[in-house]
Amino acid sequence: MAQRTPVALVALDWGTSSCRAYALDADGQPLGQRNRPLGILTVGADPAAYPQALAEIAGDWLDDSPAVLACGMVGSARGWQDAGYREAPVALADLAGPSVLSVPGPVGPVHLVPGVRTVTGVMRGEETQLLGAALTGLDDDPVVLPGTHSKWAQLTGGTLTDFHTAMTGELYAMLLDRGTVSQVAAPPGEQDRAAFDGGARRGLERSAHGLLSLVFEARSRVLVGSLQPEQVRDFLSGLLIAAEITGALAWLGQRPQQVTLVGGEDLCERYRRVLGLAGISAHRPEEDLALTGLVHLARELRLLPGAPGSEQGSRRRSR
């Protein structure tokens, strides 16, 4: 019987609504991967609940007493413990170091990656994906991470110089959950690309009129019959993504030819489409950038053997 490869590191991308967990061998190679709906909203703000949650997520992986490294909202005041923020501009490879917080876990310390802040914005979790993007050579273009709180990041030589946040996903969900726009929206159904494009074009062309006006159009158009209730969701999706893009381009101060999109395929496809309407191409890497970033930080922290940045560290970790 072949000897089982022991788990050397459990790496966690532990966010608001879910936790993606990886079991890695001493070479940083994945042995397993799980996605669990145990985000910090579910686990709660009591730090005492987190060792048990980690045991549920990582399960038998912990039998090998691996090192544990986590990025994301788990390192916030509403998560396991507040791991603080590094100030931008920050060299992403330096996220490992004294600012990594260690808390007692079920089988040894759990290391929490700090977030990054500016005067007007904070991120947790994205900094590790951005490190992965920089390590993969994807940081020449602006990096866009669409989501509940989308981020647009500017990187130079592995340094995160500044970023811009847009609450696109949160506002989309909020507007369709309650209020006068949701009243005229049909339940979710088939995607209506024409409605999506219509919203996107309206958002791109009339951004100067302001989102307070453009969003409300979704309701008014149903009342006057120029939009169907089944089209409201996609019209709004196109409109909000267009508004995010228009605002982010103004923040960038220049119009890039291309951006890097990091995120789920369906959502990134929506962004690619609106970016295309704005004359900007988009590249979506196949790599798991959070994993790439976590493995790099683990090597920096000597949680894994091998030179940082080496994907194939050959030394075995002594235990």
Place this chain on the structure above:
Amino acid sequence: MAQRTPVALVALDWGTSSCRAYALDADGQPLGQRNRPLGILTVGADPAAYPQALAEIAGDWLDDSPAVLACGMVGSARGWQDAGYREAPVALADLAGPSVLSVPGPVGPVHLVPGVRTVTGVMRGEETQLLGAALTGLDDDPVVLPGTHSKWAQLTGGTLTDFHTAMTGELYAMLLDRGTVSQVAAPPGEQDRAAFDGGARRGLERSAHGLLSLVFEARSRVLVGSLQPEQVRDFLSGLLIAAEITGALAWLGQRPQQVTLVGGEDLCERYRRVLGLAGISAHRPEEDLALTGLVHLARELRLLPGAPGSEQGSRRRSR
């Protein structure tokens, strides 16, 4: 004992959350005024509930079997009955006429003023206030009606040519009711003028960055310590009003020297302050413009004697 003056008209500005009711004599002079929290959200969408609601609101005024005229959301599909819309541009004095819908009320027909629509917007109730503004000679400047769904109207010689809607009040309430911005906001307290002005300046200066980003700053600034939880509401209020103003000015296509503000004193004062930061003066008339509009329409409809537009019609109505 002096003879009591009979109520010739009950005029109603009947909106989403409340109903303002006026008892008028045959000369169109007010005999009484009431404000009741019986908006259409409370009364509901069953037309059969409205005669009873009117009896509750108008009470003993109905003993004289007056004519009844109502404007506002009561004439919507979610109110008593859908009174339809007139298409802008529309001569406001012509709102009376065949498009006024009559429904059976507790003591005779109730006349419902239609709303006004464009391709992208609808209004109900504001058209009657705008008629009042036009009759009062207040329509040389753009007329701004701040609120849940603020309206900016352009009038020329008594004709409503076009209007712009911003869901400022609704979004403000929504953002402070739930979601990640509300999580960092302290409960309502004393107004913080510095926070309000800070939000307003941010909204005026950085409108190009987009509301999806600027609103989220309210949260991020608390997390990084540059805004206090007690300041979030006023920061957001200034920011959203500034965003509305910036968008509306772009819609107007020119920067007016002055606008007319129609609405409650406290809210109009907030708008006046942000308009001032943008270099625009604001005039708020003392007149009750909805009442002025309703009296005019009542005369047009022969619900009151006297020439339309005459505030002192001398003929007594024969009954």
